[in-house]
Amino acid sequence: MEIHIYMNNRKEIFFGGRRMKKIDKDHIINLFAGFLGGILCVVGTICTVVRVQQLDTGLSFELMASSLSMPQGAVCAETVAKQTIPTAISAEQPTEKTTRSDKPQGTGKSDYKEEHSITDDESTYSGEKYPVIEQHFGKAENDYDNFSVKNTTDYTIDYEELLSSDLGFQIENNNKVQVLIYHTHTTESYLINDNGYYFTDYVFRSEDPERNMIAVGDEIVKSLQKQGIGCVHATEIHDRTYTGSYDRSEQTIYQYMEQYPDIKVTLDIHRDAVGYDDERGKYKTVFNFDGRKGAQIMIMSGYDPDNAYGFGHWKENLTFALKLQQKAEEMYPGMTRPLYFGDFAYNMFVNNGSLLIEVGTESNTLSEAKYTGSLLGNVIAEVLHGQQQ
Numbered sequence: 366m367e368i369h370i371y372m373n374n375r376k377e378i379f380f381g382g383r384r385m386k387k388i389d390k391d392h393i394i395n396l397f398a399g400f401l402g403g404i405l406c407v408v409g410t411i412c413t414v415v416r417v418q419q420l421d422t423g424l425s426f427e428l429m430a431s432s433l434s435m436p437q438g439a440v441c442a443e444t445v446a447k448q449t450i451p452t453a454i455s456a457e458q459p460t461e462k463t464t465r466s467d468k469p470q471g472t473g474k475s476d477y478k479e480e481h482s483i484t485d486d487e488s489t490y491s492g493e494k495y496p497v498i499e500q501h502f503g504k505a506e507n508d509y510d511n512f513s514v515k516n517t518t519d520y521t522i523d524y525e526e527l528l529s530s531d532l533g534f535q536i537e538n539n540n541k542v543q544v545l546i547y548h549t550h551t552t553e554s555y556l557i558n559d560n561g562y563y564f565t566d567y568v569f570r571s572e573d574p575e576r577n578m579i580a581v582g583d584e585i586v587k588s589l590q591k592q593g594i595g596c597v598h599a600t601e602i603h604d605r606t607y608t609g610s611y612d613r614s615e616q617t618i619y620q621y622m623e624q625y626p627d628i629k630v631t632l633d634i635h636r637d638a639v640g641y642d643d644e645r646g647k648y649k650t651v652f653n654f655d656g657r658k659g660a661q662i663m664i665m666s667g668y669d670p671d672n673a674y675g676f677g678h679w680k681e682n683l684t685f686a687l688k689l690q691q692k693a694e695e696m697y698p699g700m701t702r703p704l705y706f707g708d709f710a711y712n713m714f715v716n717n718g719s720l721l722i723e724v725g726t727e728s729n730t731l732s733e734a735k736y737t738g739s740l741l742g743n744v745i746a747e748v749l750h751g752q753q754q
Contacts, residue, residue: 475655477584477739479732483575485557492566496646497556497728500639502661505703511694513703514687518668522683522706528691533681533717534629536749540595542625544745546585546632547599548578549614549712550607553636555731559658563647569638569727572602576731581724581738582634588742594749597625615712622715630718630749633711636734637663637723649728652699659737660725663702664690667710674710681717685748689720693744700740 505513509524516522536543554571556563571577579600589596599617604610614633622628639648650661666686669676683706690704702723713719722741725734 475657475736475740477657477736479735483557483731487558487564490564490566492564494562494564496562496644498642498646498648499651500648501652501699502650502702503699507703510691511698512690512701514690515703515705515707517705517707520668520670520706522687524687527680527684527687530684532685532688532748532752533678535752536594536629537627538593541627542595542597543627544589544594544596544630544632544749545599545618545621545625545628546582546596546634547601547614547617547621548582548603548635549610549633550604550635551579551600551602552577552604553727554578555636555725555727555729555734557731559730559732563728572605574600578634578636578724580731581636581734584735584738585632585634585742585745588739589746592743592746592750594746595627597621597628611712615715618712618715629716630745631712631715632719632745633721634738635721635723636660636729637726639726639728647726647728649726649733650702651729651733652697654697654700654740657736658733659697659700659740660729660733661702662693662700662725662737662741663705663723665705665707665709665711665721665723667713668706668708669710669714674714676710676714678717679710679713682713682719685718686720688748688751689744692748693741696744696747697740700737700744 503513505515507514507516507522510528514522552570552572554569554573554577556567557576574580579598582598582600586596586598599621601614601617603613603617618631622631637650639650641647652659652661664686666683667674667676667679668683669679686704686706690701693700711721713721724737724741
């Protein structure tokens with residue numbers, strides 16, 4: 366149980382966690398007082414910890430019952446120090462003999478190769494064994510052209526208008542860093558072995574960069590680099606404590622944008638968790654391309670008609686998302702789950718090139734997710750090159 370109130374870099378006060386709504390200051394005080402009173406009356410003897418922490422982005426109040434179980438020690442949030450920014454990966458510069466084709470680069474054979482194989486010692490698990498169920502998620506309530514959209518808002522999407530519009534930014538033909546790949550939930554990880562089952566005590570989180578989201582981000586970066594897009598990969602871990610991970614990744618974004626002022630695209634790469642069926646099996650999302658199995662992606666784009674999240678450019682983000690969705694299905698049919706358009710912001714308020722993309726679920730294998738990462742990089746490059754003059 367948590368109350369999370371903070372002031373962002375624009376001095377706006379927000380209430381909530383991942384879905385942060387701006388509210389009136391007096392309302393905050395009333396909510397906080399009411400909640401505290403309720404806790405004292407109902408819980409009584411539960412030890413309550415009140416901590417006031419000054420963050421770089423503003424003032425954060427957190428109220429937690431110390432007896433509650435929080436993931437990975439989340440009761441104690443960490444103060445984020447100024448992080449060391451890694452050297453950017455520059456775009457490969459075309460030569461007279463290596464010019465771009467007008468044909469999408471991903472429509473032929475993939476050049477993805479598994480550089481090394483990570484194995485998993487199953488003798489270390491003692492839990493029950495349950496099946497992994499392969500599932501392709503395709504159609505939603507809103508279909509357009511070759512793709513689907515899950516629209517949970519009251520906004521009617523004009524697909525033709527948005528898809529025919531330019532992006533609100535333009536990638537320049539140079540070797541400057543213009544794309545940031547980062548991970549709010551860096552430690553999210555996958556199965557290693559593709560054997561059709563998992564153990565109930567399998568841990569789907571890891572700080573090993575060869576097993577978690579960093580490995581997937583690396584593949585995206587490689588593909589962007591090969592196609593002439595300058596990019597940088599933020600490999601900081603933001604979720605050693607789950608609470609506040611979006612606040613920490615927001616700080617990381619601004620640090621990178623300060624060092625690389627030409628950044629126009631910021632993509633938060635996650636993995637999803639779809640859930641169980643009646644037989645207690647876990648779903649994994651799959652598609653096939655070039656004789657190889659990949660993990661489906663889900664692109665997420667937020668909605669903010671009343672500027673409640675400080676996210677006035679949400680329609681431009683949606684345009685970017687739709688173009689990626691359409692291009693992905695053109696290049697790699699079946700690659701996408703329905704685009705999720707809903708009332709949230711996450712860190713999409715940073716700029717008009719910010720999206721969240723889920724790559725597979727925890728039941729996909731690392732190899733499947735990395736393969737998808739390499740293809741996703743091709744898709745992103747095609748959309749961005751399409752906006753160049």
